[in-house]
Amino acid sequence: xxxxxxxxxxxxxxxxxxxxxxxxxxINIVGSSTVYPYGTVxxxxxxxxxxxTPTYNPTxxxxxxxxxxxxxxxxxxDITGASRPMKSKEAxxxxxxxxxxxxxxMWANDGITFSHSNAAExxxxxxxxxxxxxxxxxxxxxxxxxxxxxxWNEINSSLPAYKIEVLVAPPTSGTRDAFDGNVMEKGxxxxxxEDITGGDDxxxxxxxxxxxxEMGENDTLIVQKLVEDKERFGYFGYSYLKDNxxxxxxxxxEGVDPSEESIAAYEYPVARPLxxxxxxxxxxxxxxIQEFAQMMVSDEAIGSNGYLTKIGAAPMVSxxxxxxxxxVDTLAAFDVVACAExxxxxxxxxxxxxxxxxx
Amino acid sequence: xxxxxxxxSAEKRFQAYGLFAVALSMFFVLxxxxxxxxxxxxxxxxxxxxxxxxxxxDFIQVNQNSLEKELYRAxxxxxxxxxxxxxxxxxxxxxxxxxxxxxxxxxxxxxxxxLLDNPDKIGQSIIMKITASSDLDQIVKGNYPRDVPEAQRxxxxxxxxxxxxxxxxxxxxxxxxxxxxxxxDSRDPETAGIWGAVMGSLYALIICFSFAFPIGLLxxxxxxxxxxxxxxxxxxxxxxxxxxxxxxxxFGLLGLGMLIGVIGLPYQVPLVGGxxxxxxTLPTIIIASRASLRxxxxxxxxxxxxxxxxxxxxxxxxxxxxxxxGTLTGTIIGMAQALGETAPLLMIGMVxxxxxxxxxxxxxxxxxxxxxxxxxxxxxxxxxEKTSAGIMLLLLFLIIMNTAAVLIRRRLEVKW
Numbered sequence: 001x002x003x004x005x006x007x008x009x010x011x012x013x014x015x016x017x018x019x020x021x022x023x024x025x026x027i028n029i030v031g032s033s034t035v036y037p038y039g040t041v042x043x044x045x046x047x048x049x050x051x052x053t054p055t056y057n058p059t060x061x062x063x064x065x066x067x068x069x070x071x072x073x074x075x076x077x078d079i080t081g082a083s084r085p086m087k088s089k090e091a092x093x094x095x096x097x098x099x100x101x102x103x104x105x106m107w108a109n110d111g112i113t114f115s116h117s118n119a120a121e122x123x124x125x126x127x128x129x130x131x132x133x134x135x136x137x138x139x140x141x142x143x144x145x146x147x148x149x150x151x152w153n154e155i156n157s158s159l160p161a162y163k164i165e166v167l168v169a170p171p172t173s174g175t176r177d178a179f180d181g182n183v184m185e186k187g188x189x190x191x192x193x194e195d196i197t198g199g200d201d202x203x204x205x206x207x208x209x210x211x212x213x214e215m216g217e218n219d220t221l222i223v224q225k226l227v228e229d230k231e232r233f234g235y236f237g238y239s240y241l242k243d244n245x246x247x248x249x250x251x252x253x254e255g256v257d258p259s260e261e262s263i264a265a266y267e268y269p270v271a272r273p274l275x276x277x278x279x280x281x282x283x284x285x286x287x288x289i290q291e292f293a294q295m296m297v298s299d300e301a302i303g304s305n306g307y308l309t310k311i312g313a314a315p316m317v318s319x320x321x322x323x324x325x326x327x328v329d330t331l332a333a334f335d336v337v338a339c340a341e342x343x344x345x346x347x348x349x350x351x352x353x354x355x356x357x358x359x
Numbered sequence: 360x361x362x363x364x365x366x367x368s369a370e371k372r373f374q375a376y377g378l379f380a381v382a383l384s385m386f387f388v389l390x391x392x393x394x395x396x397x398x399x400x401x402x403x404x405x406x407x408x409x410x411x412x413x414x415x416x417d418f419i420q421v422n423q424n425s426l427e428k429e430l431y432r433a434x435x436x437x438x439x440x441x442x443x444x445x446x447x448x449x450x451x452x453x454x455x456x457x458x459x460x461x462x463x464x465x466x467x468x469x470x471x472x473x474l475l476d477n478p479d480k481i482g483q484s485i486i487m488k489i490t491a492s493s494d495l496d497q498i499v500k501g502n503y504p505r506d507v508p509e510a511q512r513x514x515x516x517x518x519x520x521x522x523x524x525x526x527x528x529x530x531x532x533x534x535x536x537x538x539x540x541x542x543x544d545s546r547d548p549e550t551a552g553i554w555g556a557v558m559g560s561l562y563a564l565i566i567c568f569s570f571a572f573p574i575g576l577l578x579x580x581x582x583x584x585x586x587x588x589x590x591x592x593x594x595x596x597x598x599x600x601x602x603x604x605x606x607x608x609x610f611g612l613l614g615l616g617m618l619i620g621v622i623g624l625p626y627q628v629p630l631v632g633g634x635x636x637x638x639x640t641l642p643t644i645i646i647a648s649r650a651s652l653r654x655x656x657x658x659x660x661x662x663x664x665x666x667x668x669x670x671x672x673x674x675x676x677x678x679x680x681x682x683x684x685g686t687l688t689g690t691i692i693g694m695a696q697a698l699g700e701t702a703p704l705l706m707i708g709m710v711x712x713x714x715x716x717x718x719x720x721x722x723x724x725x726x727x728x729x730x731x732x733x734x735x736x737x738x739x740x741x742x743x744e745k746t747s748a749g750i751m752l753l754l755l756f757l758i759i760m761n762t763a764a765v766l767i768r769r770r771l772e773v774k775w
Contacts, residue, residue: 026715026723028626030708037738040712041546048465053714055723057627058733067626075625118507220735220743243738246507305456311738 024074027054027288031064034110034175034237035081035274038308042296045307049295051288056081060173062090068277069094078282078289082275083110084177085357091339101280104334106324107297108313111238111263112179112270113250117230121160123251127269129155130253131187133164134212136205139191147207167215167222167234168206179235180204181356182270183253223247238263239312263314266352273316273353280331293328297321320351395754399747402539405549406496407488408462409530410446414438414474414481421481430475435467442470442489447521457518463490463549488534493548493741495522499531503740539748543716544730548741551734553749555716559629559709559724560698566633566720567640567697572690575644576679579686582645583652584674603642610639611706619707627708630720635703640693647689651682684771688764695760699753701728727753 027046029039036058047053059067061082068080069090086094086104094102114130116123132138132155138147152159169176188194188203206212215222215234222234227247238258241250250258253269262268276293283289295301301308302315309315316324326332338344344357416422418438421430440459444450447458463469466489473487474480494513497503499522509516525531542552586592614635618624624631655678663673704710710729717724725733731749734742 024625028723033736036712037546043712044546044714047714055627055711055713057708057711058736059708075619075623077626219738240738243513243740246504246512 024286026052027079027286027292028077029054029056029079029081029276030059030067030077031057031079031081031276032061032083032274033058034061034083035276037239037311038108038274038296038313039079039081039276041307041311042292042301045295045301046288046292049291051291054079054288054292065090066093068279069097069099071097072099072279072281074282074285076279078279078286079292080277082277083175084272085275085344085353085359086277086339088340088342088358091336091358094336095340099279099281100333100336102334102336103278103280103293103327103331105276105278105293105297105328106273106316106320107276107293108274108302108308109263109266109271109316110274110312111258111268111314112175112182112235112272113238113241113258114183114233114235114253114270115226115241115248115250116233117226118247118249120162120230120249122249123152123159124255125159125251126190126254127183127187128190129159129187131184131191131203134166134206135184135188135203136207137193137202139193139196142192142196144193144196147209150211162231164211165213165229165232166211167213167225167232169235170214170216175235175237178272179270182272182352186269237312238314242312260309260314264317271314271352272356273320274313277334278331280333283331290328290331297325297328395747395750398744399749399751401500401502401744402748403536404533405536405538406491406499407532407534408491408525409532410442410487410489411484412442412470412487412489413445413484414470415441416481419474425478425481427475427478430478431471433471435470435474438470439467442466454517457515458521461492461495461514461518461521463492464547465550466490488532490549491531493739496549497740498522499533500744502744539745543714544712544725544733545714546712548737548739548745551742551745553727553730553745553752555713556725556727556730556749557752558717559632559713560727562629562717562720562724563633563636563704563709563726564694564698566630567636568690568694570634570637571640571644571693575641575690576648576686578641579645579648579652580674580679583649584678585670599642599645603646606702607639607700608702608706610635611703613638614703614707625721625723627711627713627723627725628721629709629717629724629726631707632704632709632724632726633720635707636697636700639700639703640690640697643693643696644686644690647693648682648686651685651689652678654685655681681773684767684773688768691760691764691767695757695764698726698756698760699728701726701732704729727756 027043029043031039036056040056043054043056057077061084064077064080064082065086067077070076094100114125129152132147133149133152136147137144138149140148149155149164151161151163153161169179184204185200188200193203194200215225219236219240222236223240223244226232226234233251241248241258256262256268258268258270263271276296278289278293296308298306300306302313302321303309304315306315315321327334335343339358342358347354347357415438418441419433419435421433425433439462443459443462444455447455450458469487469490491499494503495518498505498514498519503512503514505512505519514522522531538550539552541554542550543555545551582592582595614631618631618634619626659677659681660673663677664670668676701710704726709724709726710732711723711725712733713723713725715722727749731746731753734746734749
């Protein structure tokens, strides 16, 4: 008996040590659940072209950055997907752990739609109206008060008399980050909240009287809830709207409807670029990393009838796209050290997202 | 007399409450089952379109004498396009793209697999049932309405007219979807299968069993038979009972910190998943095993000791075999619980898009419940039925395991 126990222990230990030297020939991707549908479709295409199909672990943008920046070596992921640019804090973590050879690939755009059921009346909203409906404290007659509104027509009499009820994503979600930054903060500024209070504290605080309902990251559930009650609104990525066109319609924002064109031109106000970050030190160790990125920015993927465009990614303007393509082809390293100091080459380029880079 | 009637009617009322409670829970179970079965049954069939396939050697660059390896490596993409063109003659380029979209994107693999099984068909024509794309499949199954405006549909009016023509010619039919049971995950719902997740869960459960069962058994035998009860054993007992109630995600965190962080095991592999599930199942096994050791009457031990057996012989020759049915039952129930766990897998990365079917416990994999979770998150309508079908399969495995536990107890347990 003693012998068999010892054998078992020896076996267990040997398994552990063999795992230490465990090599990998399959790309490991982590990161944003917004990038997940695109990343996995692209992974599948890479698999069909002869490489092993990469795995994609939807940890969320923040979680992905943490894993990605944890170090160099096959036990760490090779690529992370992000629905917002890397933050300076994350760049710092990367630098601390020796992950300094990174390629930033800004590969497409995504629009966040503010949608409701097809059965409802089509609505044209401004960001000021959305903020006024959703914020905890709003501006009424030049004063900041607790949000008194219960129906959309109380905010603007031309809107239907629907009750105010919005389903929102949890605070950890990249979609919520983008919505808060592009809708709530802009609406807040438009209403003059900062002039009254002297700061933007509280701009992105949602009201807490039960009209803003926090849902999980499960967008399918949000779609179901929106169909149940046509007066409810919810926000999510453009790809979801595309797949549920029989059930949902988007509200237009500032008079612009979300579409591939309006998102690419950043005319639609809640458009944001999507990223993947490659670990350059893994290229040549794990096969297919550069090829994965090249496929993702090819015309076949994000051209007008591309396989990623078809499921909801909006192409980028050509100057940004050619910049990204040359970055991928030459593996131009992205300056993580500068990013940790909040510097980025596109910071002053004047794009709608420029302010967010390495924030 | 009066008080007797009162007491009797109180009893009747109590029984009515009990019946009501049972009926209510049955009602909820039935609703759940009905919902899962009605949405999930669609995943077991797939829509196919009958087409005339001519295995033109020019398109696949092979001939009658080609080796199997050459047949496997050849590209069938051009042939697939040609099959569509032949079966829908006189299409302009735009119409061709639309018609091609009605078939599954990768039906070149279907052609390849057929030719590998029937290499003599090169240069011949056959009638083949080609899988339709998921969007078309959903329209045919009625899961996606046809009567909404064209802009809101993924299948446009032209494609619908082609579909109606094919239907009237009797070329559209449903076949049993073997792929669901044999393939790994895919981003095309029509080719997505659950087998990769089943294998991932299987490897994890094997690791879980081979880790938790021996350790659990030895721990409980030592605690129950050898050590003298005292303060220390009390503390251990309280801790084991406590561990059994710890939320499973905590074990996931332990796995992430210890196994992946300190020991350096790879991320998202069944080895780590199985060990984590093993940590989780260990207290359950120890508790069940100790209970069944305790139920072995002292006369057995005393009998063995009286004829000169050592303590160890007594335990290993008599007590453990007699207590094994109870221990096994507890183990199987613990493993069934582990099979349904998602939270610990989430922490160690076994919730991921993994297309390749894992070949061992060190290959990246996902588990059954995590596959269900991933499908439920997907936007494509075709994954809705896959989600429910996955749940049905998971329920089936749970029923099998729990039935096995009951049978083992019935058959083998000795009543004293």
